[in-house]
Amino acid sequence: MNQLFTIFLIIVSLQTFSQNACRIRVEVFNSLNNAVLSGAQVYVATQGVSYISNNYGIVDCEISCSGDSLFVSYLGFNDTVLILNKNFKPDISVALKPNEFDIQKVTITKQKIDDNLTNSIGEITMQRAQLRSLPSFMGEPDVLRTLAASGGVRQIEGMQGIFVRGGSQDQNLIVYDGATIYNPSHLLGFFSVFNSDIIQSATLFSSGAPAMYGGRLSSVLAIQSQPAILDSIETKISVGVLSSRCMINAPISNKSALRASFRKTYLNLFVMPLVEKSLQLREEVSTEFGFTDATFRFDYKPNTQHIFYVSGYAGGDIFRLDNSQISLQNKANWGNIGVAVQWKYLSPKNWVHTTTASFSKYNFDFAAQQSLYSLHISTGVSKYALQYIAKKRLDSHTFMYGLSSDFQTFNSGTVDVSINNQAFIASPALLSQCAEQSMFIEHNWQIIPKLSSVISFRVVPYFLLGPSSYVQYNEVGEIADTLKFYTNQIIYSNVGIEPRIQLQYKLSTESTVKLSCMRTTQHTHMVSMLSAALPADIWMPAGIYNPRMYGWISSVGVYKNWNNNMFETSLSLYYKTMNNIIEFKDGFITLYANSYNQKITRGKGYACGAEFALSKQIGEFTGAISYNFSRTLRKFKELNSGYLYPASYDKPHDVSVQIQYELSKSLKFSGLWVYSSGKVYSEPVSKYFIGKNVVSEYGALNSSRMSAYHRLDIGAEYVIIQNNKFELATQLSVYNVYNRNNVYYIYYEMQGNVEEFSLQFVKNYVGLFPILPSVSVQLNF
Structure with a gap:
């Protein structure tokens, strides 16, 4: 990967930069099953800026109108370099191939996107893989139990919901694909109502919530x-x-x-x-x-x-x-x-x-x-x-x-x-x-x-x-x-x-x-x-x-x-x-x-x-x-x-x-x-x-x-x-x-x-x- 990135930088240094910017839309997906890749990184050479794909695997970014180079990467997948001339199409699809090597070994050598420094204060974001990182309860990975292991969030045995930074259960806005969930717990709090098999991501805002969310006093949990x-x-x-x-x-x-x-x-x-x-x-x-x-x-x-x-x-x-x-x-x-x-x-x-x-x-x-x-x-x-x-x-x-x-x-x-x-x-x-x-x-x-x-x-x-x-x-x-x-x-x-x-x-x-x-x-x-x-x-x-x-x-x-x-x-x-x-x-x-x-x-x-x-x-x-x-x-x-x-x-x-x-x-x-x-x-x-x-x-x-x-x-x-x-x-x-x-x-x-x-x-x-x-x-x- 380091060699690929070095070659990429050499190509970038030889490019002619333009003062005009054009917009393109890049869709990133898995080459094996065509599943979209949420959280993929697209690095634009002329800007020196990285963009992150949304939940639909789509990145909307600016590039030079006279041509540009894109470096597309995703954890556990082979990286790809795209060299675009001035006749590029406004919509581009990129198929990444899963890496044949062990994911953990790739992680050691790969510079990761650092959410800890760039996220909003009080923001905790978990992707699908993180839900399986903790011991399952009764054989079930659980999003609320994973969140409760983070700072400022707690569950109380025998009580419904979560308690965030001193707020009560009802003071948390919990939305599932945009629909409000009033009680997020099963079995007195031991299971969440969210099946881990179908969750793409979970984001908790204990402070600094985006303006689109409101109506609750303490926090927002968006599933x-x-x-x-x-x-x-x-x-x-x-x-x-x-x-x-x-x-x-x-x-x-x-x-x-x-x-x-x-x-x-x-x-x-x-x-x-x-x-x-x-x-x-x-x-x-x-x-x-x-x-x-x-x-x-x-x-x-x-x-x-x-x-x-x-x-x-x-x-x-x-x-x-x-x-x-x-x-x-x-x-x-x-x-x-x-x-x-x-x-x-x-x-x-x-x-x-x-x-x-x-x-x-x-x-x-x-x-x-x-x-x-x-x-x-x-x-x-x-x-x-x-x-x-x-x-x-x-x-x-x-x-x-x-x-x-x-x-x-x-x-x-x-x-x-x-x-x-x-x-x-x-x-x-x-x-x-x-x-x-x-x-x-x-x-x-x-x-x-x-x-x-x-x-x-x-x-x-x-x-x-x-x-x-x-x-x-x-x-x-x-x-x-x-x-x-x-x-x-x-x-x-x-x-x-x-x-x-x-x-x-x-x-x-x-x-x-x-x-x-x-x-x-x-x-x-x-x-x-x-x-x-x-x-x-x-x-x-x-x-x-x-x-x-x-x-x-x-x-x-x-x-x-x-x-x-x-x-x-x-x-x-x-x-x-x-x-x-x-x-x-x-x-x-x-x-x-x-x-x-x-x-x-x-x-x-x-x-x-x-x-x-x-x-x-x-x-x-x-x-x-x-x-x-x-x-x-x-x-x-x-x-x-x-x-x-x-x-x-x-x-x-x-x-x-x-x-x-x-x-x-x-x-x-x-x-x-x-x-x-x-x-x-x-x-x-x-x-x-x-x-x-x-x-x-x-x-x-x-x-x-x-x-x-x-x-x-x-x-x-x-x-x-x-x-x-x-x-x-x-x-x-x-x-x-x-x-x-x-x-x-x-x-x-x-x-x-x-x-x-x-x-x-x-x-x-x-x-x-x-x-x-x-x-x-x-x-x-």
Whole structure:
């Protein structure tokens, strides 16, 4: 490769440079299966500038009108030099041949594109290959678990979603091909809803998010599915003892293709008996827990100027807990639906126009029955969205502008209670709807070779619409009046203003300083309906009693690479404010949906932290170490006597160590060790009798902390057969290798005699998942 690049430089030095620039479009793809190569590098000789291909393998760049030379490269593929004369065509296709040598050996000698120094501050981008770098859980590579091993991102065992830099789960905008995903987790956070077989890339912005994204307070996670391959059939099947999945890619014509995947778990055979034992459930108690999901993507590419796709996701979880001794039956179902249609137009004037229409939906249903008593609770939210983006690069400037329109409908709780089939409590669905528009503009400017900036601005008009009625209460909590609003009547409105700025300064070729400051707004709230781990969450729009949330995110970081980019280090500091966040005064909602407004309290949140990371990305032995110190605090006038208290997911110390070792082309090992501070909780400071009833008195809110959480996962992958026709591999993974009993919840057992007023309370600790080995076999052809 070094010899090829030297010859290339000699050719470049002999070329005649022109003052005029022309635009060309280069499409880079795999010569074996015609799959597009996202992230390929195209180096233009006369400019001395490298361009990176997008998710469709396309690069739109400027070259000299009198002729030029292009150096095209991609990791694991043979490099190609294109020499263009003055009669070149405006559209060029480049087929790269996979390298016959070991990819790791190529990586050692190949100068890689350094994302660590060039990415936006707070940006983490992962490609398909990186998703398999960590031990799989139950035989399944997982995007959220991989992200959680990075700085500033954490998962909490038994809780849905991710927590980014002190933000709650609902403060993360998660989009899959442009469609919003409200709950990104299966199985209480142990799986993500994103099937790794169909993911092309995943990008997380914990600060410095592009102007096209908004509507959430903390972060953006953009998942892009892999485009369907137009000219070959591809099939992947994975069968394990705990779950199975399959994926198929099938061309429909020479311009269209379909890619689809399916997953299903069968945890009741092996996992749930272990969990029931871990949770100390009695023999008369039976459980069921699992999920199923499916994805598809249809791509149509009539030419290099127009690209269309339709992408969809549907998935759901089921949880059942029965107790035959007391005739109790509990069942919960929840799931997401997301569909997106996108049209990308690459105009002759070098503008890239992207139009996306999407539909998203999330529902939760819970039903319980015991003898003659029955309870049913349901919540949900749906969203229709339309977005248009225009983007153009001109010399050292990149311009982007666009607008979007969202319409959301909320079911903030339907509760039905009956006794002997007679309605006892019948709370009708609390429905509401809102419209949110946004207009945005962004300017990316390379001011001087060492200094660049990104300045953007968003304007977000918001309207809460009728029909609805609002109950007003006086100072003592009595109903004072009821306000009624008709269909499409504006109940509440405001305009969110979101300025954003980023600066990057290169101290040297291997070090960069980055800083960012941005204002964010969020017009949706989420609060917990039940005091349980199930995702019984209420989504509700901003309104009269719960106005929109807003905040500021400021961050600064120093990024330094060593030994020709073999090692990457970074140190980042951040500070975040959150205003108008809401909680229920009693911790969770009662059964009466019409009492929401009276039960909600409004307050502020603060988060700050320092993140350190060290990683080795090149060679047979790779890995990363990250340490985060952070605090996440809340302040509500009506909670904790108005004093600051730790949020339920406040974890000051968080450590992650991940390693990967490629012993040979056929055998790979991986390991992950995580450590974090224990969860906070409110502990009784005393117990006393009122009559013969035991009453607990609690101290400050969330003033106690459980023991620290730590866990070791290991994995191995062995490729049994690999040739041009098919690949057969097996994966072995062990979750929680040393069987750490990480505390999931605490309960107090009363011992003694109430009649004699002689009692002793014993604290009991219950873990969730013990050691869980899994094995799977994967066939690709």
